[in-house]
Amino acid sequence: MSETTQDKYQILKTYYGYDSFRDGQEELIDCLLSGRDVCGIMPTGAGKSVCYQVPALMLPAITLVISPLISLMKDQVRALNQMGVHAAYLNSSLTFPQYKKALALAKEGRYKIIYVAPERLLTEDFQDFAANAEISMVAVDEAHCVSQWGQDFRPSYLKIPSFIGSLSKRPVVGAFTATATKEVKEDIIRMLELSDPHLTVTGFDRKNLYFEVRHDKDKYKGIKEYLNTHPDSSGIIYCATRKNVEEVCDRLIADGFAATRYHAGLSDAERRSNQEAFTYDEFPIMVATNAFGMGIDKSNVRFVLHYNMPKNMESYYQEAGRAGRDGAKADCILFYSGQDVITNQFFIEQNRDNDELTGEALELVRQRDRERLKKMTFYCHTADCLRDYMLRYFGEYGSNYCGNCSNCLNVFETIDISLIANDMIGCILTSGMRYGVNVILDALRGSKNEKVLRFGLDANHYYGSHSGETIVFLRQVLNYLVLTEYLTVTDDQFPIVKVKEKGLTFFSEAGEFRPVLTMKAAKKTPPAEKAGRFKDAASASGNAASASGRKRGAASAHTGSAPFESLRRLRTEIARAQHVPPYLVFSDKTLESMCVLLPQTKEEMLAVHGVGELKYQKYGEQFLALCRELGGEAEDF
Numbered sequence: 001m002s003e004t005t006q007d008k009y010q011i012l013k014t015y016y017g018y019d020s021f022r023d024g025q026e027e028l029i030d031c032l033l034s035g036r037d038v039c040g041i042m043p044t045g046a047g048k049s050v051c052y053q054v055p056a057l058m059l060p061a062i063t064l065v066i067s068p069l070i071s072l073m074k075d076q077v078r079a080l081n082q083m084g085v086h087a088a089y090l091n092s093s094l095t096f097p098q099y100k101k102a103l104a105l106a107k108e109g110r111y112k113i114i115y116v117a118p119e120r121l122l123t124e125d126f127q128d129f130a131a132n133a134e135i136s137m138v139a140v141d142e143a144h145c146v147s148q149w150g151q152d153f154r155p156s157y158l159k160i161p162s163f164i165g166s167l168s169k170r171p172v173v174g175a176f177t178a179t180a181t182k183e184v185k186e187d188i189i190r191m192l193e194l195s196d197p198h199l200t201v202t203g204f205d206r207k208n209l210y211f212e213v214r215h216d217k218d219k220y221k222g223i224k225e226y227l228n229t230h231p232d233s234s235g236i237i238y239c240a241t242r243k244n245v246e247e248v249c250d251r252l253i254a255d256g257f258a259a260t261r262y263h264a265g266l267s268d269a270e271r272r273s274n275q276e277a278f279t280y281d282e283f284p285i286m287v288a289t290n291a292f293g294m295g296i297d298k299s300n301v302r303f304v305l306h307y308n309m310p311k312n313m314e315s316y317y318q319e320a321g322r323a324g325r326d327g328a329k330a331d332c333i334l335f336y337s338g339q340d341v342i343t344n345q346f347f348i349e350q351n352r353d354n355d356e357l358t359g360e361a362l363e364l365v366r367q368r369d370r371e372r373l374k375k376m377t378f379y380c381h382t383a384d385c386l387r388d389y390m391l392r393y394f395g396e397y398g399s400n401y402c403g404n405c406s407n408c409l410n411v412f413e414t415i416d417i418s419l420i421a422n423d424m425i426g427c428i429l430t431s432g433m434r435y436g437v438n439v440i441l442d443a444l445r446g447s448k449n450e451k452v453l454r455f456g457l458d459a460n461h462y463y464g465s466h467s468g469e470t471i472v473f474l475r476q477v478l479n480y481l482v483l484t485e486y487l488t489v490t491d492d493q494f495p496i497v498k499v500k501e502k503g504l505t506f507f508s509e510a511g512e513f514r515p516v517l518t519m520k521a522a523k524k525t526p527p528a529e530k531a532g533r534f535k536d537a538a539s540a541s542g543n544a545a546s547a548s549g550r551k552r553g554a555a556s557a558h559t560g561s562a563p564f565e566s567l568r569r570l571r572t573e574i575a576r577a578q579h580v581p582p583y584l585v586f587s588d589k590t591l592e593s594m595c596v597l598l599p600q601t602k603e604e605m606l607a608v609h610g611v612g613e614l615k616y617q618k619y620g621e622q623f624l625a626l627c628r629e630l631g632g633e634a635e636d637f
């Protein structure tokens with residue numbers, strides 16, 4: 001079929017099997033097609049590749065994608081070839097003869113999309129090719145590498161403008177990154193010499209990610225439990241040090257888990273083979289330091305666990321963000337301990353990363369790092385919505401309840417304490433502000449204890465007004481009212497509760513129209529109900545897979561169900577036979593949709609999220625046959 005006659009929606013459907021564009025994609029595509037430069041800032045997993053690949057398939061000539069990482073290029077090219085697009089990469093992983101051959105084919109116009117490492121751009125061979133080729137677009141991936149403010153500065157990125165300048169006709173240029181800070185954004189636009197670029201910044205919220213902070217005494221035990229309750233899921237466990245990686249990985253292996261490791265202390269060969277084993281789901285659990293980073297494009301990472309707290313929120317969000325890139329539900333759980341703060345403080349004080357920094361400048365950097373560490377530590381202690389905390393940190397407004405983090409779901413809830421506060425203040429006032437905390441609380445609960453009766457509080461208007469509450473809860477409310485200065489407790493030998501100005505105002509106003517006073521409190525709902533709540537949150541987000549209401553819904557409920565496992569087994573067989581990673585055959589999300597829809601015809605199969613025409617030609621029949629088989633058993637799960 002001829003690409004030029006297809007519009008962007010058809011391309012998206014035919015090649016990718018998706019029905020609609022995500023936030024930001026369409027405007028970036030339209031701009032590029034109209035010849036205007038763009039700068040796209042989108043979080044990891046938002047779908048940046050689609051933004052330049054779709055126009056690449058529609059523009060008349062070649063698209064060059066400049067990418068800093070070999071693994072990333074390989075993965076992308078493999079994915080494109082899977083979809084039926086002719087693509088190739090040119091980087092140092094090719095032998096010289098392979099490189100020559102690829103260039104020769106490129107010259108013949110065999111590739112629509114060519115990935116190239118920045119160091120190659122100004123080499124003689126490549127210049128020779130580029131000078132004679134027609135190039136429609138240059139897409140710069142991981143564009144923050146051009147900035148010294150970014151985390152991964154690559155000097156060879158600075159050569160990009162002169163390469164573009166050397167071309168006979170200037171192609172349209174698109175720059176893409178997940179780094180959103182002001183300095184980086186400005187650097188990208190200036191240093192890449194984008195011309196009047198259209199800027200798109202999409203939200204950083206990743207709704208499919210569940211966030212949790214845990215304070216387990218025995219972290220390893222916590223991790224093991226998690227893995228036991230999520231068998232067959234693939235994920236990453238990040239540790240702060242190589243030593244931790246070794247320890248955790250060894251223990252997991254000893255406990256029978258298919259874990260592998262990655263850190264800077266291993267040989268290149270071992271790192272490569274471990275990463276491959278993880279990518280191909282042979283060892284679905286990767287224990288790693290942050291050296292296992294950029295360029296991990298595995299879409300079916302179902303969890304990212306942090307065995308240690310990272311040094312700042314930027315690192316955390318980047319690492320956690322490697323979960324759930326396919327858009328299906330995934331878990332990001334941080335195992336916190338006070339020791340992590342100390343370790344990070346040590347790293348900050350020892351920081352000699354940059355030799356050029358001395359004296360004042362170095363101290364400034366340290367101060368900034370300490371500040372960031374503090375914010376990271378607050379994240380681990382906040383009782384507020386974790387997602388909200390994170391989004392605020394990155395300068396976005398969240399809502400203060402996301403329904404998909406541990407604080408929203410399990411631990412705390414915001415409750416209206418207006419009535420209790422009102423009655424508590426009332427009881428204190430009407431009894432003359434003479435009694436201690438316990439007497440007041442006992443009176444509210446309607447206790448018949450000796451003191452309450454002796455002081456005649458059983459005749460008080462508020463006596464027994466909250467007999468249904470526990471003493472612990474009432475005490476919590478009272479403490480909260482002290483903290484927020486509605487009440488105060490005197491410093492005497494027998495402390496007495498008194499009402500402060502703010503409490504008096506609240507009380508008199510409350511009598512008329514009851515202003516709302518809220519407090520965060522530990523949830524009182526039984527565990528079963530919690531799971532139920534999550535179910536609602538999950539189905540509200542459109543995930544039909546939450547049907548079994550599995551706790552926290554981690555990997556979707558269908559993962560682990562019999563039909564899902566059958567589909568997954570078929571995927572594994574095909575992947576093995578064809579030597580491609582399983583998620584490139586179909587993503588977890590696609591299998592989930594398939595599981596829900598159980599398509600019985602080709603048309604139905606093509607309606608499944610992630611099944612395009614070309615993927616259908618490759619695998620459609622096999623999966624269809626299996627779905628037909630499963631169709632008969634559908635009632636069983």
Ligand code: ADP
Nearest residue numbers: 018020021022044045046047048049050299325
């Ligand atoms: P990024 O480079 O921004 O981190 P990717 O380009 O790797 O993200 O995309 C992440 C995942 O989202 C991929 O599996 C991709 O196929 C998928 N994706 C991209 N665009 C869409 C879309 N419009 N609908 C559904 N899935 C999409």
Ligand code: ZN
Nearest residue numbers: 385402405408
């Ligand atoms: Zn939340």
